[in-house]
Amino acid sequence: MRQDIAEHMDVIGADGVHVGTVDRVEEHRIKLTRRDSGEGDHKGHHHYVPIGLVAEVEGQTVRLSANADVAVSMEEEEDGSPA
Known part of the structure; x- marks a missing residue:
């Protein structure tokens, strides 16, 4: 599934609400624009x-x-600390 994620894709929560836009995938996380x-x-x-x-x-x-x-509350900063 990770390999299917590409730049500029919309990221939405299970409730259909926009969370962000993919900048790129880095290791075990999605970097948002x-x-x-x-x-x-x-x-x-x-x-x-x-x-x-x-x-x-x-x-x-x-x-x-x-x-x-919930997804936004789990966002991280670049160094892995909570956003």
Whole structure:
């Protein structure tokens, strides 16, 4: 499944809510584009979603096994610390 994930795919939660856009896959996580980085201290840099949250890849969409609010709470910074 990891090999099916490509740049610019939409990442959505199990509830259908947009979580981000794939920048690229790095090892065990998906790097999201900067424009999906949130607000305040989180704005302007990349966040990462664990690859283990991917339920399926369909067309140009990566669907996660968790709802968007849960997935966002599991995002990581570049160094692996919580976002």
